[in-house]
Amino acid sequence: MSSVKFGIVVFPGSNCDRDVAWVTRGLLGCPTRLIWYAERDLSGLDVVVLPGGFSYGDYLRCGAIARFAPVMGSLQEHVARGGYVLGICNGFQILTEAGLLPGALVRNANLHFICDRVGLRIERQDLLWTGAYPAGATITLPIAHGEGRYTCDPDTLKQLQDQGQIVFRYDPVSPNGSLDQIAGLCSPSGRVLGLMPHPERAADPDLPGQDGIPLWQSILQGLAA
Numbered sequence: 716m717s718s719v720k721f722g723i724v725v726f727p728g729s730n731c732d733r734d735v736a737w738v739t740r741g742l743l744g745c746p747t748r749l750i751w752y753a754e755r756d757l758s759g760l761d762v763v764v765l766p767g768g769f770s771y772g773d774y775l776r777c778g779a780i781a782r783f784a785p786v787m788g789s790l791q792e793h794v795a796r797g798g799y800v801l802g803i804c805n806g807f808q809i810l811t812e813a814g815l816l817p818g819a820l821v822r823n824a825n826l827h828f829i830c831d832r833v834g835l836r837i838e839r840q841d842l843l844w845t846g847a848y849p850a851g852a853t854i855t856l857p858i859a860h861g862e863g864r865y866t867c868d869p870d871t872l873k874q875l876q877d878q879g880q881i882v883f884r885y886d887p888v889s890p891n892g893s894l895d896q897i898a899g900l901c902s903p904s905g906r907v908l909g910l911m912p913h914p915e916r917a918a919d920p921d922l923p924g925q926d927g928i929p930l931w932q933s934i935l936q937g938l939a940a
């Protein structure tokens with residue numbers, strides 16, 4: 716039993732909240748609280764997860780409405796206090812819409828929803844999220860999105876590159892046309908991570924892929940230290 720406390724925000728239309736809870740509570744044995752989007756209490760949580768799904772039916776743009784949910788004000792405060800946030804897929808989209816991560820996720824280059832397993836290169840091993848992966852690791856994780864093509868202006872891209880904020884790159888090919896093969900990035904402090912692939916769908920020993928397991932182990936190792 717680990718004492719790392721996870722919160723998972725549930726928006727109307729989230730569909731990966733219970734998958735994340737299955738990993739954090741079921742497999743890792745960590746205290747895990749599901750937090751309805753209208754709540755504001757994030758006290759006592761180490762890591763807040765924004766899960767994948769179709770919040771508000773993906774109307775306007777994925778994540779564009781969820782960013783106005785009451786819980787998002789508390790999430791901003793959680794970040795300001797130095798708390799950790801993990802945005803997976805729709806969660807990553809919500810983080811960019813909320814300005815907690817730079818840039819935007821727009822329609823896949825082929826205009827199709829892509830459900831597949833993709834290769835990824837892990838660019839940093841010094842973060843809370845990646846410490847348990849071997850240096851230079853390439854892994855395979857599932858993706859399932861229609862708006863996963865990362866884009867930003869040239870100055871922002873240079874800043875992301877210079878500050879080492881790009882954590883995951885598609886390798887060898889980007890399935891969705893993402894700028895600079897970007898699949899996941901972090902805030903300058905490294906405490907906020909967003910990624911399009913789904914590490915929670917590659918953590919159960921009964922599933923064919925388990926390359927998500929080290930991401931969850933990294934968090935436990937980092938916060939237990």
Ligand SMILES: NC(=O)CC[C@H](N)C(=O)O
Pocket residue numbers: 766767768769770773777803804805806828859860861862863
């Ligand atoms: N799996 C997800 O979180 C999907 C995100 C979003 N609904 C999209 O299609 O891009």
